[in-house]
């Protein structure tokens with residue numbers, strides 16, 4: 222499995238000057254190749270040839286780096302075409318966009334990156350050894366150990382600092398100790414509810430949600446100030462967005478880590494996760510709030526973290542379509558049910574349960590296509606992350 226170590230770089234003034242120069246050229250080369258490919262693609266036939274760019278830039282950034290830029294662009298186009306195939310066969314809901322430039326679209330600023338081939342750099346205890354005799358101090362945690370991949374050095378204009386991302390190929394540190402399945406229901410009020418072996422547990426999302434709303438209001442307030450001044454964006458606004466996202470991600474990471482470790486200790490080897498479409502029917506905060514949640518709340522991130530954490534424990538993750546699972550009764554399979562607030566009531570067999578307990582159990586029913594279950598858990602055990 223692939224993991225990434227991220228380091229903060231502390232270059233000297235002259236080293237930073239060199240980094241700017243290299244990243245500037247690298248980015249120019251990438252964008253030129255991409256421009257050519259986009260133009261030819263839209264005209265009907267993509268032009269893969271990059272000889273011209275290679276010869277133009279190898280003198281300034283080195284032939285190894287020039288080759289990495291070409292490889293990187295090849296990879297994003299390949300991944301675009303594979304997504305496009307998925308979309309054409311109906312496996313993807315949204316049509317993918319052709320690869321964009323290394324550029325922040327809202328700002329019109331280029332994203333400065335410098336790529337270093339896997340065998341052209343060395344991470345030492347305190348210094349990162351790079352081509353052109355650069356030896357730069359770094360800070361951070363060298364968490365993942367394994368075969369190193371292509372290094373990406375980039376400039377973060379919000380903090381004014383340089384970072385390096387080092388991908389590493391590692392073996393999963395754990396293997397499952399049993400063969401059980403866990404069924405997950407993702408939501409907003411309870412970000413994750415799990416059903417494992419007759420037990421339902423979930424996580425309280427109150428503090429996470431309150432924090433998320435707080436920063437959402439801060440963003441809205443500041444946006445108004447900007448509007449009054451006829452400005453669309455500013456560094457401060459982008460910092461607020463970043464802050465909200467980081468806090469959200471930190472909280473989610475805590476929940477996911479606890480969830481996956483808990484499942485692992487219970488002997489889970491496979492996680493079945495309800496498809497994210499279902500979240501739309503689960504969240505109910507009023508129309509305006511719902512729209513905001515769906516625009517900014519990153520369900521994709523939660524699922525990605527579940528996949529990554531599960532992978533580290535040797536578990537598989539599968540998603541299934543959960544449409545309608547919150548409106549059937551897990552005890553008798555009746556769809557004559559009422560839902561009021563967080564309460565779920567079956568009009569056929571009389572089952573009353575907490576709504577959050579229903580979803581995860583129904584994902585299991587849908588997945589196993591089995592009959593109804595007469596030992597339904599009515600209340601999830603809620604954990605505070």
Ligand SMILES: [Zn+2]
Pocket residue numbers: 550551552553554555567568569570571572
């Ligand atoms: Zn029922």
